[in-house]
Each structure stands twice: as structure tokens, then as C-alpha cells.
Amino acid sequence: MKLNVDIIAENLLAIHPLLYKSISKPIKNKSSITPGSMFVMGILKRNGMLSMSEIGNCLSMPKPHVTVIVDRLIEEAYVVRQNDPSDRRVVNILLTEKGLVEFEELKEALSINLKSKLNLLSEEEQEELSKASQKMKEILISILSKEKNKEF
């Protein structure tokens, strides 16, 4: 009998390119936001505030790249830097109101793009997809994204 871990690995491997296609592509058409910037905005929205290092760890992104992305997001006023009073080396990043709005618009663009495809599904199937994606998100976040920790 096949182990759960192997089934999961196989499924993730199949899902990954589908998400890549259904998320990155529609968003590229809608906005000048790059995938990396979108990821950063997403975790900031979920976590409220993260240091540069935490962002890099969350996304397995090299620190110099985080700097570049955050610089661009600051230019657009989507995020702000904030010095950490308890450790003056640390720079915390926060999503601004404008950044939040932009992120919601990206999500909306994705929704619209998805809608036409979800029409191919029955009500029950849509409900199943909603539940399955919710469950997957919760579990993956719980095991993969020790977002406040450093050791991954």
C-alpha cells in the first residue's frame, strides 16, 4: 500500500504547475507586481509584520533578493520599513493600506479568472474544492511555515 507521504508528494508535484499557471499568469496580465513581490505581500498580510530575515525564511528567498523586492514595494508605497526598538539591527516590514488594497485587487483578478473555470464544476464540486483547498492551506501553513521561526 502506498504511503501517505508519497501520495502527498505526488499530489503537490502535480498541483504546483497548475497553481503557477492559474495564479502567476493572470496576475502578470493585471499588474506589474512580480511573483516574488506578490508572495511577500501575501505573507505580510497573513502575519502583519515581519523582519527582512523572517520574510526570507518564510519564502526561502535569499536576503539580497528580499531587499530588492522590499525596495520596489516601498517605491510603490505598498509597504513601509520600521526600525525595531528592541534590536536596532532589525528592520520590520509592514503592509500599508495601499498595499492591502493592491493585494485585494490581485486576489479579485484571480477570482475573476477562476470564475469562468469554476463554472465547469457543479455546486458540490465547487464546495469540495473550497473545503479541500482550505484544509490544505491550514495544514501546509502549520507544518511549512513556521513564519516567526528561523530554522527551516
Next chain:
Amino acid sequence: MKLNVDIIAENLLAIHPLLYKSISKPIKNKSSITPGSMFVMGILKRNGMLSMSEIGNCLSMPKPHVTVIVDRLIEEAYVVRQNDPSDRRVVNILLTEKGLVEFEELKEALSINLKSKLNLLSEEEQEELSKASQKMKEILISILSKEKNKEF
């Protein structure tokens, strides 16, 4: 009440970077295969044989990029080109035995990487993740990946 499509959009947006991290990174450490090459091998494994255009459509990948990736895969003998007798313009791509073995090894590397993280979950949660990812894969493939068709 929140619409299913919005819930799904939000969940996909959260899952995407987690997969990116848990798949692309472990594989980069294990092999010189790039994400793009891995995607191509994956759909070839699921579909058996695809033309260059079909590969590009499946993955929303520009055709010139497909050519580059397939060229590299052929160098490594992971795939072969095969002329289509019914339309001599068409070049079909097939995964070789060596390519299949390589892909299975990538999946194995991912399994090993996942195993340590799944240990944090109970048996029931692992079962839930297995079921949820299976469901998500099936539904997303059915609506996003009309792999043999051209109109996306």
C-alpha cells in the same frame, strides 16, 4: 457570506508560495533539474506523449522556452523527440525510461523532505492532507489542464 470562488482564490494564493518553497527548493539541492524542466517531465509522465505546442499550452509557457527546455532534457536523454506521421510539422515529446527514473527520484527527494515535516502531524491529519491534496489535484486538473486541447 463569502463566495466559494473567493475562498478558493484566497487559498490558492496562500498555498502557492508554500509549494514553491517545499518543492522547488528541495529539488534544487538534489538535482540540476530546473523548475521548468521538472514541470515538463511531470506532465509528460501524466500524459504519456505531448507535442511542443501542447506542452506550452499546459504550462502556459512560451514556445521558445519549451524548445530550450526540451533541448536540455534531450541532452540528458530524459526525453526524445518523435515526428508525428499524421502531421509532419508536429514534434511529439516522450519521456524515456531514464527520464522516468529521474522524475521518480525527484519525487522521492521531495518525499524524504516532506517526511520530517509530516511527523509534526497526527495520523488523522496526514490522512486529511492526503485526501485534500488528492481532491484538489483532481479538480484542478479537470478545470485547468485541458492538456490535449489548445484553447485555454
Next chain:
DNA sequence: TATAATGGTTACAAAAGTATAACTATTACA
């Protein structure tokens, strides 16, 4: 206090992916 470690930035090189145009060969069709 001297030294090591950490957080972050800068600079640079290289790989991966995207986009477009030009081109060949083949097929479809008016």
C-alpha cells in the same frame, strides 16, 4: 573589552523565465 555572530545592504555574476520577431517546413483551404 575584544571577538564572534547576526541583521541588513550593496555589488556583482549567472541562470531561469518571458516576450517578440523572423524564419522554415508543412498543412489547410479558398
Next chain:
DNA sequence: TGTAATAGTTATACTTTTGTAACCATTATA
């Protein structure tokens, strides 16, 4: 038959991402 459309390749320029090393400021520690 002649023209348009399609499949694929090649070439090129560009953006995004990755990786590494050097560097500064700050904090931790021996």
C-alpha cells in the same frame, strides 16, 4: 494552385530570481 494558417526553431533583449562575497551596524558572548 496560391495564400493563409500552423508547428516549431532560432535569435535577441529583457526581467526575475539565485548565489556569493564584501561590507556596516549592532548585539551577544567569551
